[in-house]
Amino acid sequence: MITLENVTKTFGKQSAVNGVSLEIASGEIFGLVGPDGAGKTTTIRMLCGLLSPTSGNLSVLGAANPEAIKHHLGYVPQRFSLYGDLTVMENIRFIGSLYGQTTDKINALAANVLNFTNLLPFKDRYADNLSGGMKQKLALAAGLMHKPTLFFLDEPTTGVDPVSRREFWQMLYQLNKEGTSIFVSTPYMDEAELCTRVAFMNEGRIISSGSPQELRRSYKYQVFELSTPDRNLKARLKSSGLRDINAFGEKYHLVTDSSPTAITTVKAALAAANISITDLNEISPNLEDVFVALASEVN
Amino acid sequence: MYAVEITNLTRRFGEFTAVNAISLKIKTGSIYGFLGPNGSGKSTTIRMLCGLLAPTSGDATILGLDIAKDSEAIKHKIGYMSQKFSLYDDLTVIENLKFYAGLYSLSQPEGKRRIAQMLALAGLENRQNELAANLSGGWKQRLALGCSILHNPPILFLDEPTGGVDPKSRRMFWDIIYTLSQAGTTIMVTTHFMDEAEHCDEIGFIYNGGLIASGPPSALKSSINGLLLEIPTPEPMELLAAITSRQLPYLDIYPFGANLHVLIAEEHASRYTPFAANLISPSLEDVFVHLVKSHRKEVLA
Numbered sequence: 360m361i362t363l364e365n366v367t368k369t370f371g372k373q374s375a376v377n378g379v380s381l382e383i384a385s386g387e388i389f390g391l392v393g394p395d396g397a398g399k400t401t402t403i404r405m406l407c408g409l410l411s412p413t414s415g416n417l418s419v420l421g422a423a424n425p426e427a428i429k430h431h432l433g434y435v436p437q438r439f440s441l442y443g444d445l446t447v448m449e450n451i452r453f454i455g456s457l458y459g460q461t462t463d464k465i466n467a468l469a470a471n472v473l474n475f476t477n478l479l480p481f482k483d484r485y486a487d488n489l490s491g492g493m494k495q496k497l498a499l500a501a502g503l504m505h506k507p508t509l510f511f512l513d514e515p516t517t518g519v520d521p522v523s524r525r526e527f528w529q530m531l532y533q534l535n536k537e538g539t540s541i542f543v544s545t546p547y548m549d550e551a552e553l554c555t556r557v558a559f560m561n562e563g564r565i566i567s568s569g570s571p572q573e574l575r576r577s578y579k580y581q582v583f584e585l586s587t588p589d590r591n592l593k594a595r596l597k598s599s600g601l602r603d604i605n606a607f608g609e610k611y612h613l614v615t616d617s618s619p620t621a622i623t624t625v626k627a628a629l630a631a632a633n634i635s636i637t638d639l640n641e642i643s644p645n646l647e648d649v650f651v652a653l654a655s656e657v658n
Numbered sequence: 659m660y661a662v663e664i665t666n667l668t669r670r671f672g673e674f675t676a677v678n679a680i681s682l683k684i685k686t687g688s689i690y691g692f693l694g695p696n697g698s699g700k701s702t703t704i705r706m707l708c709g710l711l712a713p714t715s716g717d718a719t720i721l722g723l724d725i726a727k728d729s730e731a732i733k734h735k736i737g738y739m740s741q742k743f744s745l746y747d748d749l750t751v752i753e754n755l756k757f758y759a760g761l762y763s764l765s766q767p768e769g770k771r772r773i774a775q776m777l778a779l780a781g782l783e784n785r786q787n788e789l790a791a792n793l794s795g796g797w798k799q800r801l802a803l804g805c806s807i808l809h810n811p812p813i814l815f816l817d818e819p820t821g822g823v824d825p826k827s828r829r830m831f832w833d834i835i836y837t838l839s840q841a842g843t844t845i846m847v848t849t850h851f852m853d854e855a856e857h858c859d860e861i862g863f864i865y866n867g868g869l870i871a872s873g874p875p876s877a878l879k880s881s882i883n884g885l886l887l888e889i890p891t892p893e894p895m896e897l898l899a900a901i902t903s904r905q906l907p908y909l910d911i912y913p914f915g916a917n918l919h920v921l922i923a924e925e926h927a928s929r930y931t932p933f934a935a936n937l938i939s940p941s942l943e944d945v946f947v948h949l950v951k952s953h954r955k956e957v958l959a
Contacts, residue, residue, distance in 0.1 A: 395795050395822030490866075491696035517821075518850060520695030520865075521943055522950040525912050532895045546822065549915040549943075553894060561824065562794070571916060572892055591840070593833060605829050608856035608941055609875065645915055647825055654826040 360385040360509065360540055361406060366415035368401050375401040377563035378415070383542065383556070388535050390554030391544040392650065398563040399544040400437060403511050406542065407434045420509060430458070433507030433539075435498045437514045443487030447478055447497055450486055451504060458505040465504075472500040476530060492523025499530060510534065512543040516550065528553055548647040559650055566653050571646055578644045578652065583613040583622055586637035587629070595632055599624045605651055610638075612648060661686040661813055661844035662707065667716035669702050676702040678867035679716065684846060684860070689839050691858030692848045693946065699867040700848045701740075704815050707846075708738045720813060737811040741818040743802035747791035751782050751801055754790055755808065762809040769808075776804030779834055796827025803834060807843075814838065816847040820854065832857055852943035861942070863949055871949050878945045884909050885927060886944060887935035889918045897933075906930070912947060919944060 361383040368376040376398040383389045391399050404410040405417060408425030419425040425432065441450045451473060455465035473479045476496040481489065486497060495515050502510060512531070516524040528550060535541055543554070551557045551571065558568035567574060580602055589595070592611055593604050600621050603614040615621040622639070629636055662684040669677040677699040684690045692700050705711040707718060709729030718725045720732050745754050755776060759769035777783045780800035785793070790801065799819060807814060816835070820828045832854060839845055847858070855861055855875070862872040871878060891897045894913035901911060901920070906929055910921040921944075922930065940948075 394824035394827070518696035520698075520950050521852065521946045522954075523695065525947070528913065529895070548825070549913075552916040553913060590836065605826075606832060606853075606857060608853040651825045651829070654824040 360387075360420060361389075361542070362416075362418045363402075363406075364416040366402075366405065366412045366417050368398075368405060368410060369413045374413075374563055376405070376412075379560075379563075379565050381558060381565060381568065383540075385540055386535070386538070387555045388531065388541045388543065388553070390551045390557040391542070391560055392546065392548065392551050392557060393544075393560035394546070394654075396562075397560040399560055400513055402560070403434075403513050403542065403544060407432055407511055409434075430505060431508045433502040433505070433510040435495075435502045435510075435512045435515055437517070439486075439494050439498055441486050441494075441497060441501060444485060446483050446485055447473065447489070448482040450497060451500060454501040455504045460505070468504055468506075472503045475503070475533075476500040477526070490520075490523075492519045492527070495519055495523070495527060496530070499527070503534075507539065509540045509542070512541070514544050514546065517546060524550070548645070548650060551646050557646070559653055561654065566656075567649075574646060574649050575644055578649050579616075580644075580652065581615045581617050582642055582644045582648055583615070583625075583639060584642045585611045585613055585625075585639045587611070587634060588637070589629070589632075589634045595634070596625060596628055599628050601625065603652070603655065605648075607647070612642075614648075614652070659686040660684060662690075662718070662720055662846065664703075664707075664718040665716055667703065667706060667718050668714050669699075669706060669711065670714045675867050677706070677713075680864070680867075680869045682862050682869060682872060684844060686844050687839065687842050688844060688859040689835065689857065690844075690846045691855040691861045692846055692864065693850075693852075693855055693861060694848075694864035698864045700864055701817055703864070704738075704817050704846065704848070708736055708815055709733060734809070735811055735813060737807040737809070737814040739802055739806040739814075739816050739819055741821045743806065745790045745798060745802055745805065748789065750787050750789055751777075751793070752786040754801060754805060758805040758808050764809065772808050772810065776808060779837065780804045781830070795823040796830065799823055799827065799831055800834065803831070807838070812842070813844045814846070816845065818848050818850065820849060820851065828854070852941065852946060855942045863946060865950065865953055870953055871945075875942055875945075878942065879940045882921070882940050882945065882948050884921045884923055886938055886940050887920045887922060887930055887933075888914070888938045889920065889930075889933045889935045890916065891918055892916060894918045901933075910948065910951065914943070921948070 363379050363381045366379045393399055405412055406419055408429060420428045420431055422428040451469045452465055473482055476499055478496055478500060516527055531541055556570050558565045596604055601613050602616050605612045660683045664680055664682050666679045666681055667677060668679050694700050706713050709725055709732050721735055723732050755773045759773060777786060820831050835845060860874055861878060862869050897918050898911060898913060907926045908920050908922050912919055
């Protein structure tokens with residue numbers, strides 16, 4: 360459905376996307392994750408036909424130039440680009456007419472997408488007066504007005520509350536079930552877990568890709584989860600031979616190179632400092648562990 | 659002792675109430691996490707506390723100074739860093755720091771001493787002659803933080819300091835916040851990442867301009883009634899659909915990374931034994947899912 364072969368995009372001397380190759384099958388929810396400036400938006404814009412690659416080849420739904428198959432693509436950009444001084448319904452009808460639909464068809468589709476995105480009760484509200492989460496749902500609704508087969512979403516949940524984030528993903532999942540392929544970028548690793556496949560991008564390159572399970576399996580280290588009231592853990596465990604110590608919420612993830620002695624050393628160091636251990640267990644890594652390790656290797 | 663005391667602070671823009679009668683106190687030397695979705699009023703509150711925006715009504719004091727009357731005096735006592743903190747791209751790391759040292763009117767020896775401290779704190783000693791433009795997101799954030807605390811302020815306001823940086827840099831940034839806090843700085847920080855909020859001593863959650871919950875993370879967590887189950891699954895969405903279609907009893911249900919979280923009443927625990935569910939204590943992310951939904955009255959009672 361999407362193929363990228365060695366795709367590069369440079370702006371002046373800066374290469375935003377650097378030799379990216381990817382293959383995405385029909386029916387996927389493909390997640391592109393990575394920090395700001397990694398090249399995610401540039402990649403999406405090339406796939407939508409809004410930018411041309413400087414070199415390399417790409418194909419979207421069989422077309423080398425996505426411009427040619429634009430009516431099959433949906434795109435929700437990172438910044439809300441609808442009209443704040445139009446109501447929800449007016450925005451939706453406006454987008455519908457941009458796609459050249461008849462009035463009857465627009466009315467039927469508008470009711471349908473607003474119902475799907477739970478925005479029907481707010482149809483007469485000005486877009487400016489919607490909350491962040493509702494604005495994103497409106498952008499999603501607008502992107503659905505021409506029934507795309509392939510949907511691109513650029514960080515749709517950034518700055519959205521934890522509940523709206525989940526509602527948004529329920530909608531993506533529903534769309535996917537109904538046959539829409541989805542390409543989405545996100546800074547949230549818990550959202551990456553909901554994708555069928557994930558690629559991690561940094562400084563213009565794809566560092567790793569695969570299904571969430573594959574990525575977790577590719578993790579080369581052991582992770583121990585430590586619960587302790589101590590807040591000064593990093594300094595205390597500096598010389599205990601751990602590969603890395605990362606805070607995970609109120610817990611710590613201790614990363615070892617599968618050395619059997621590391622955890623014994625940790626226990627001894629904490630006992631010597633009179634620090635109590637509430638819990639210390641080996642756990643299977645989550646995607647955040649995987650990407651913290653990948654990001655450290657790159658830096 | 660409280661470094662910040664806010665009483666009924668309100669700010670309206672025309673007919674829109676951005677901040678609605680917020681009252682809160684921040685203990686000296688603590689880390690206060692100020693959470694809430696975009697547009698809920700976090701930045702407006704912080705801008706009022708920094709003296710950048712006048713309140714419509716209500717009061718606030720910073721180290722005993724009134725934000726309405728003493729805003730100039732307050733500016734010397736606070737550091738403020740937003741996600742869009744302006745560094746000069748065409749200046750080097752050290753030039754940016756020197757520029758800010760000048761803005762804060764630090765004496766030359768004091769400026770020199772503080773710049774060296776900031777370079778060490780941000781881990782930028784070996785990169786001082788690089789142009790700010792060439793730093794990646796995480797390094798830029800740490801340089802911005804260094805610039806905003808050169809004058810050694812007792813109170814620091816951080817407005818989404820970790821937006822858009824990689825997961826490793828987010829953690830490095832929090833290590834610095836800890837270091838500052840342990841040295842006695844009072845910190846008020848906003849973030850969208852609930853795992854970061856777990857590091858705060860106290861949390862306030864703001865929604866539609868109002869403070870809907872506040873307290874230490876542990877108190878907020880124990881405010882959830884019911885049992886929270888975690889069901890590990892490679893297909894959280896599939897399992898969610900399966901459980902809802904089977905009409906099993908629950909108070910709330912939602913995906914959580916590679917797991918499904920189900921909040922249930924105690925008497926329904928046995929209904930979930932076939933799912934190999936673990937009983938867990940809620941994280942702050944669970945707390946906020948719960949708070950937002952209760953606020954919208956969507957949790958089934």
